[in-house]
Amino acid sequence: MNNTYIILSIAVIAAVTLTLRALPFLIFRSGNIPNFVTYLGNTLPYAIMGMLVVYCLRGTDFLSTTHGIPEIAAALSVVILHVWKRKTLLSICGGTAVYMVLIQFVF
Amino acid sequence: MMKKVIKRAFLDTLPVMAGYLVLSIGFGVIMQSKGYGILVPLCMSVFIYAGSMQYLAIDLLSGGASLIATALTTIAVNARHLFYGISMVGKYKDTGKEKPYLIFSLTDETYSLVCEGEEKDKKYYFLVSIFNHSYWVIGTFFGALLGTVANFNTNGIDFALTALFITVFVEQWLNSKNHVYAIIGVVSSLICLFVFGKDSFLIPAMILITVALAVYKKVGAKNE
DSSP: OOHHHHHHHHHHHHHHHHHHHHHHHHHTOTTOOOHHHHHHHHHHHHHHHHHHHHHHTTTOOTTSTTTTHHHHHHHHHHHHHHHHHOOHHHHHHHHHHHHHHIIIIIO | OHHHHHHHHHHHHHHHHHHHHHHHHHHHHHHHHTTOTTHHHHHHHHHTOOHHHHHHHHHHHHTTOOHHHHHHHHHHHHTTHHHHHHHHTTTTTTOGGGHHHHHHTOOHHHHHHHSSSSOOOHHHHHHHHHHHHHHHHHHHHHHHHHOSOOSSOOTTTTHHHHHHHHHHHHHHHHHOSOOHHHHHHHHHHHHHHHHHOTTSOHHHHHHHHHHHHHHHHHHHHHHO
């Protein structure tokens, strides 16, 4: 195994990832943040959380043997639990338990 | 006061701990099984600290991908982090000497915890960031050390991270009157998922979200 290649590859991934994370902070140094960026800062959290949910569930295959039922059932459990009790840990543990039981024992 | 912040940050990161330990142990196990030992996966978790990218990196390294291909793949997979930066520029403005670390450690999960609600104590931001990072590094270490996962069937436990994002999404929804932003996020992502497929929809989705938000700002401002 070529050590130099491994080290360089890791360095490239780390550098690119850090650049992506740091770029907005470098461009919009404190003091002169454009209006539109402030607007994005206030509204993006709502939009991105929606995007992340879709991103996490992107692999759900409705044509497979499970028809995506474990994912749908577990996601709905999280929503219902959270609207009902509004306890973050309970919603997450409940939904994850539903998912694990469904994929391990039912499907 | 300090104790209270530590407790709150720790409790808030528990769901991330569950998801991160499973994913990072899995990462360590795979790296060990491919013959990379302990040091390589550990370095990756310490210095890269980006879950899905590290899993992809296993294939890139094994397949001998060129450095340019590796860089381009990283941009495609991690471009969403640009968004986290943009929305944290204000909140992280006065975080002083912790700021570089806060920016480095801004993962999906850390972002989902720090972006919520009003501005919090910078100690809180720092603790959440370092707790999450430690779970990731510790899990990687044990995964690579043990090389196999214990008897307990953990299949599906990584749903904890999906559940975390759904929970934050619902919490934000219940806390706000204007649901347009949340709907823009979901609908834009779904459209791009169907058009571009699951492996390449993130960047188009980010562009569509930004455009939709800009359009809504203009239209909304006119109606007010």
